[in-house]
Amino acid sequence: xxxxxxxxxxxxxxxxxxxxxxxxxxxxxxxxxxxxxxxxxxxxxxxxxxxxxxxxxxxxxxxxxxxxxxxxxxxxxxxxxxxxxxxxxxxxxxxxxxxxxxxxxxxxxxxxxxxxxxxxxxxxxxxxxxxxxxxxxxxxxxxxxxxxxxxxxxxxxxxxxxxxxxxxxxxxxxxxxxxxxxxx
Numbered sequence: 001x002x003x004x005x006x007x008x009x010x011x012x013x014x015x016x017x018x019x020x021x022x023x024x025x026x027x028x029x030x031x032x033x034x035x036x037x038x039x040x041x042x043x044x045x046x047x048x049x050x051x052x053x054x055x056x057x058x059x060x061x062x063x064x065x066x067x068x069x070x071x072x073x074x075x076x077x078x079x080x081x082x083x084x085x086x087x088x089x090x091x092x093x094x095x096x097x098x099x100x101x102x103x104x105x106x107x108x109x110x111x112x113x114x115x116x117x118x119x120x121x122x123x124x125x126x127x128x129x130x131x132x133x134x135x136x137x138x139x140x141x142x143x144x145x146x147x148x149x150x151x152x153x154x155x156x157x158x159x160x161x162x163x164x165x166x167x168x169x170x171x172x173x174x175x176x177x178x179x180x181x182x183x184x
Contacts, residue, residue: 039151041076042069042144044179050172058098062133063090065168066140073143080143086136093129100125137163141171151182 053061067087074081104122108115141163148156156178162170 039148039178039182041072042175042179044176045172047169047173047176050169054169060091060094062168063087063094066136069140069144073140073147077143077147080146082139082143090133090136093132097126097129134164137167144171144175148178152178
């Protein structure tokens with residue numbers, strides 16, 4: 001049985017540790033060449049800063065936060081990698097949505113009779129952007145759960161409900177909790 005086929009609980013039973021062995025050629029996890037392959041690979045970030053940046057940037061910070069987390073996921077779990085182009089697409093859609101809002105407001109002032117149809121098109125585009133954003137959030141959440149599985153028993157998971165309602169802020173709060181729990 002290879003190391004990739006052994007679950008964290010098997011490590012705990014056989015070696016007294018839930019951590020997989022370090023990569024070949026690097027014996028000490030504290031050495032400079034060691035890159036964590038579990039929840040330790042992520043950085044803790046102040047949740048208030050994340051919230052403030054989300055508010056100040058009108059939501060544009062979320063794709064950048066997701067991109068930052070995705071880079072760690074792509075390094076730590078290449079089999080769960082998420083192409084960064086997905087996030088650039090989301091940023092483009094969000095900017096296009098803001099531009100569509102401005103155009104819709106302008107058209108409603110200039111052509112009040114067509115206000116309802118313009119509003120319907122704008123809403124439809126906005127719903128599409130929201131659905132795509134949720135798709136990416138859950139893709140990142142699932143990849144983070146896969147990495148979390150390497151650190152903690154199977155019952156520890158990132159919340160889908162929190163991700164749905166609070167997005168990246170919820171993921172960062174939970175990530176900080178798991179990082180602190182692992183450090184104990």
